[in-house]
Each structure stands twice: as structure tokens, then as C-alpha cells.
Amino acid sequence: GIDVGALLKExxxxxxxxxxxxxxxxxxxxxxxxxxAGILRYRGxxxxxxxxxxxxxxxxxxxxxxALPTPAExxxxxxxxxxxxxxxxxxxxxFGGFPRDAHPMAVLSSAVTALSTFYQxxxxxxxxxxxxxxxxxxxxxxxxxxxxxxxxxxxxxxxYPDNSLDYVQNFLRMxxxxxxxxxxxxxxxxxxxxxxxxxxxxxxxxxSTSTVRLVGSSGANLYSSVAxxxxxxxxxxxxxxxxxxxxxxxxxxxxxxxxxxxxRRVKAKEKGVKLMGFGHxxxxxxxxxxxxxxxxxxxxLSTMAKPDPLLEIAFKxxxxxxxxxxxxxxxxxxxxDFYTGLIYKAMGFxxxxxxxxxxxxxLPGWIAxxxxxxxxxxxxxxxxRQLYTGxxxxxxxxxxxx
Ligand code: ACO
Numbered sequence: 321g322i323d324v325g326a327l328l329k330e331x332x333x334x335x336x337x338x339x340x341x342x343x344x345x346x347x348x349x350x351x352x353x354x355x356x357a358g359i360l361r362y363r364g365x366x367x368x369x370x371x372x373x374x375x376x377x378x379x380x381x382x383x384x385x386x387a388l389p390t391p392a393e394x395x396x397x398x399x400x401x402x403x404x405x406x407x408x409x410x411x412x413x414x415f416g417g418f419p420r421d422a423h424p425m426a427v428l429s430s431a432v433t434a435l436s437t438f439y440q441x442x443x444x445x446x447x448x449x450x451x452x453x454x455x456x457x458x459x460x461x462x463x464x465x466x467x468x469x470x471x472x473x474x475x476x477x478x479x480y481p482d483n484s485l486d487y488v489q490n491f492l493r494m495x496x497x498x499x500x501x502x503x504x505x506x507x508x509x510x511x512x513x514x515x516x517x518x519x520x521x522x523x524x525x526x527x528s529t530s531t532v533r534l535v536g537s538s539g540a541n542l543y544s545s546v547a548x549x550x551x552x553x554x555x556x557x558x559x560x561x562x563x564x565x566x567x568x569x570x571x572x573x574x575x576x577x578x579x580x581x582x583x584r585r586v587k588a589k590e591k592g593v594k595l596m597g598f599g600h601x602x603x604x605x606x607x608x609x610x611x612x613x614x615x616x617x618x619x620x621l622s623t624m625a626k627p628d629p630l631l632e633i634a635f636k637x638x639x640x641x642x643x644x645x646x647x648x649x650x651x652x653x654x655x656x657d658f659y660t661g662l663i664y665k666a667m668g669f670x671x672x673x674x675x676x677x678x679x680x681x682x683l684p685g686w687i688a689x690x691x692x693x694x695x696x697x698x699x700x701x702x703x704x705r706q707l708y709t710g711x712x713x714x715x716x717x718x719x720x721x722x
Contacts (some may be wrong), residue, residue: 520681
């Protein structure tokens, strides 16, 4: 019953674009996506080349500084990160304050906000040196925070970082190591996790990145902006999809493994039933990241002594969906997170940690996008308009007359 035409006229022809389906919020030089062709490039470099030949820290440098680093630049970047992996001792105490079953994404965003309280002399978005060190601190400390969120959830002591290890190996050791048991990081798994981080490192103006930019557009500091990004990422339609996929696969297994029956429920649009890990706002073709992850899942899971029955269910789901008109006509393909959860599970991560891993990967993208925004002379505070559809003016009625 709403006359949108009249409303638009009244508001002076603002654009109504719910979900920003067709509205650009900024111009950017960081990431290129052609959703119809299934192309993704960071700073011009194709994602498959980066995934195969680069490392996460190199890609982080590329995203943040707009150039592949020289060996010396990369070594300096890695060293800077290495010397900032410790959290202040007071920060370690925070982890004791959360309930044992706290969701690690909530712990992560709280801890990122808390970081800003320790670095109050270096929060100015207009000071390039302060921006630089804030980004380094975040890159260095997020794996420590993520590992602590996990350790807390299982009641284990919080370790200190081991800066003789590289970025991903250090994170794995903090997560899975114990003071009482020698823990050697499996270099093959570390390499796969590094590659998964590369695949997640940026994806232009997705929900969490747009959130980081929107919060930052008010002049809020990098920590506050990134904490908001973590919260945006936690939702099941975004980063939370990786854990939702595994829960879905597990549910299908528990229900007897009838994949066709599940697909019928999806197609009937049963409330709350979606094929998680399928579909994307921008990709109307196979997500190029999903193809790389699928291959990695096959490789990692084939090395396991006991095959994971969920992998078979995932393969079957994909096969059925890609041949079904419901999915074909809507151009629904697996997205990056259809297969990642199976790898994370094989590595020993509990389902609740999956989205935290996404956040670790996405961090350099958030930093790069936030920096691009603050350096853009055309940057303005983000302030969308609305179409008011509420009551016309009415006279206040005193409480005793209602
Ligand atoms: N399962 C079943 N049907 C779907 C799915 C799905 N996963 N995704 C979309 N559809 C259907 C919708 O019901 C809709 O059908 P209709 O035209 O009959 O109404 C049509 O496809 C278009 O879907 P929209 O919801 O309009 O697409 P939108 O671009 O708004 O949503 C999204 C994209 C959120 C990713 C969606 O596909 C989805 O919910 N997927 C599952 C969750 C998921 O995997 N999220 C991760 C995204 S990638 C990332 O953040 C890493």
C-alpha cells in the first residue's frame, strides 16, 4: 500500500536500494571481482596465482601497501609483526572474565575493542605513523587473541607467542600446544591454513568490510572499526556460514545422510533451511576461491587415517545442486566457505572457531580498506538516507487519556 513513487518525490529522489544490491559506497583500487566470470584479483593479481605462489604475510603487505614486497620489505614487515605478538598482561586477564562457553567471535571483537585502551597515544586516523603501527599491532595480536579465546573455552592455560615461528605456525602452536607436551607444527597443515587466509584476505565491499569503512568514516580509530567488522562477520549469512555449513552437513549425517531429502527441504524454502555455503551476492558463477578450497579439502582429508563422512555428503550436495534447476536458474554455486569447515575440522578446530579463522584471514583486507578510506580526499561520513513510511504528524495524548 506504500506509494514509493510519491515518497521518492517527497524525499527529493533518493535511491532506495535495500541491501545495497546496486549501489557503490566508494571507489577502490584494492580488489577486483567479476562475478559473472568468476574472477577475483587482489591489486590486479589473480587469486589462484596468489594462493599457489604467495604467502599470507606477502599478500597482506600487497593489500595494505599496493605492491608486492621486495625480500627486504617483506622481512621488515614480518619482523615488525613478530615483535608485537604479545598482549599486555592486563589483556590476558580479560579472557578469565568470559564464561567458558563464550562464543570466540564475541571474545575476539571485545578484545579488539579493548586493544585501543592500551594504545591511546596512537589512535589518530590522520597520522600515517599511528595508522601504520595500529595495523601492525592488529596483525600481530589477532592470532594471539584468537588462540586465547580457544584456550579459554577448553580451560587450558594461555601460552605466550613463540616468535621463532612464522605467522601461521605461531598461531597453530598457541592454539594446539600445551606447556607439558612437545608440540610440533605440521608444516603441511600450516601451509594450507596460510593459503586459506590468503583466499579470505579481501573481498571488496562485503558486509564486514563495509562496516569497517562505515564505522571508520566517522573518524573512529582502526581498532573500533575492525571490532565492528568482526561483529558483522559473525552472522551466518556472512563469515558465520563456514560453521553453519558444518552444522548442516552434520545434521544431514545424523538424519541418515539423505542428501536428496535435504535438498527438497531447501527448495521448498522451509523456514531456516538454506543450502549454507551456496550462493553469493556478487558471484553468479563458481566462486574461484571455492574451487581452490575444494581441491585443498580433497588433499587434506585424503591424508587422514579415517575419512570424514561429511566430505562425501558435501560432494553429493554440490553435485545434486549443480544439476538442479532451482540452483541453476538462481545461479547458486558453492562459495568460499562450502569446503573450508571440513579442512578446519580436520586440523582440529572446533566449529565455533571457524569464523575466527575467517577473521584472521580478512584482517589485512579490513586494514587496507580502512586506510584507503581515510586517505581518500573524497571520503565523507557514511550516512545513508531512508524513505519514511511511518505515521503522519499526530498530537501527543497524555497517558491518562490513552
Ligand atoms: N540456499 C537456497 N536458496 C538460496 C540460497 C541458498 N544458499 N541463496 C540464495 N537462495 C535463493 C533465495 O531464496 C532467492 O530465491 P527467490 O528468488 O526464489 O526468492 C534467490 O536464491 C536469490 O537469493 P537472495 O537471498 O536474494 O540473494 P542475496 O544476494 O541477497 O544473498 C547470500 C546472498 C546471503 C550469500 C545467500 O546466497 C545465502 O544466504 N547463502 C547462504 C549463506 C552463505 O553461504 N553465506 C556466505 C556468503 S559468502 C561469504 O560471506 C564468505
